[in-house]
Amino acid sequence: MTDFVTVSALAARIGNGAKLALPVDYAGVAMAATDAIIARAPRDLHLVCVPTGGLQVDMLLGAGLVGTLETSAVSLGEAGSAPCFVRGVRGEAFRLMDATCPAIHAGLIAAQKGVPFLPLRGLIGSDLVTRRPDWKVIDNPFGENDPIVLIPAIEPDVCLFHAPEADRMGNVWIGRRRELATMAYASKRTLVTVERIREDSLLADEKTAAGVLPALYVDAVAKVPNGAWPYALWGEYAADGEEIGRYAEAARTQEGFEAFMAARAEKAA
Structure with a gap:
């Protein structure tokens, strides 16, 4: 209430x-x-x-x-x-x-959906990735030579x-x-x-x-x-x-x- x-x-x-x-x-x-x-x-x-x-x-x-x-x-x-x-x-x-x-919104949407992270493009090559150790870059498991950034949930x-x-x-x-x-x-x-x-x-x-x-x-x-x-x-x-x-x-x-x-x-x- x-x-x-x-x-x-x-x-x-x-x-x-x-x-x-x-x-x-x-x-x-x-x-x-x-x-x-x-x-x-x-x-x-x-x-x-x-x-x-x-x-x-x-x-x-x-x-x-x-x-x-x-x-x-x-x-x-x-x-x-x-x-x-x-x-x-x-x-x-x-x-x-x-x-x-987009990263802020991705983190909030992840929390909304109850998942630990959301993948996001557009950050590869940015110095932000090196300044945010909580953001993880992985290889896309459904592709080849396709890195993608994981944004942790923001709750x-x-x-x-x-x-x-x-x-x-x-x-x-x-x-x-x-x-x-x-x-x-x-x-x-x-x-x-x-x-x-x-x-x-x-x-x-x-x-x-x-x-x-x-x-x-x-x-x-x-x-x-x-x-x-x-x-x-x-x-x-x-x-x-x-x-x-x-x-x-x-x-x-x-x-x-x-x-x-x-x-x-x-x-x-």
């Missing part, structure tokens, strides 16, 4: 050392929950970006909560590079597991995202963002923040049923209006590029980052 909780209680379910899957910027980023996580300060998180990260990831890095980062990129898009990520890589503040977008402890709405049964509408479903299927637990909670079943309406993540895969939901801000949420509101730009400017130094986050926390209080 899905629990309906506050955003603070939702964040409390992410403990020290958790492997936490987070979505790409356009797919529903739980920014309000990110603030709550930073306030609780779990340590040594293993972030899995699906398949890239942005503001959310950079904030968690700047707060010093991340021990391992598994991603194919971290960027603030039009606002430029992610400053805390860049500082952290240069200072070796965390373990970086460099990947590609997050928790996945976290923001969506437009859930119903009282715990079903969550994710629309066409099917990567959110892959995250949920691969993860042990799924935590979701939403703009609103409706009383009737999302599965009862033909217009919404096909885009629903069933309650079976949802452990807890918190209602947080405007919970993706300053990122956009499809069909709800646009991104606040000026706010993301202000963050990018402030976070060029650790002192600037801390001042920005303090002001953000004060505004949210």
Whole structure:
């Protein structure tokens, strides 16, 4: 059964050392929950970006909560590079597991299917193969002189995202963002923040049923209006590029980052 909780209680379910899957910027980023996580300060998180990260990831890095980062990129898009990520890589503040977008998705799909790995082409010849000892290159057993890379299953402890709405049964509408479903299927637990909670079943309406993540895969939901801000949420509101730009400017130094986050926390209080 899905629990309906506050955003603070939702964040409390992410403990020290958790492997936490987070979505790409356009797919529903739980920014309000990110603030709550930073306030609780779990340590040594293993972030899995699906398949890239942005503001959310950079904030968690700047707060010093991340021990391992598994991603194919971290960027603030039009606002430029992610400053805390860049500082952290240069200072070796965390373990970086460099990947590609297809590799991240392959690992999650393997976990979803309950298999230990999935084979993937396109990586042969890349220096990533030498930098990822957990990726194995084997000869295709059904061919000759045909090497292929095995990507181990990625099974997050928790996945976290923001969506437009859930119903009282715990079903969550994710629309066409099917990567959110892959995250949920691969993860042990799924935590979701939403703009609103409706009383009737999302599965009862033909217009919404096909885009629903069933309650079976949802452990807890918190209602947080405007919970993706300053990122956009499809069909709800646009991104606040000026706010993301202000963050990018402030976070060029650790002192600037801390001042920005303090002001953000004060505004949210």
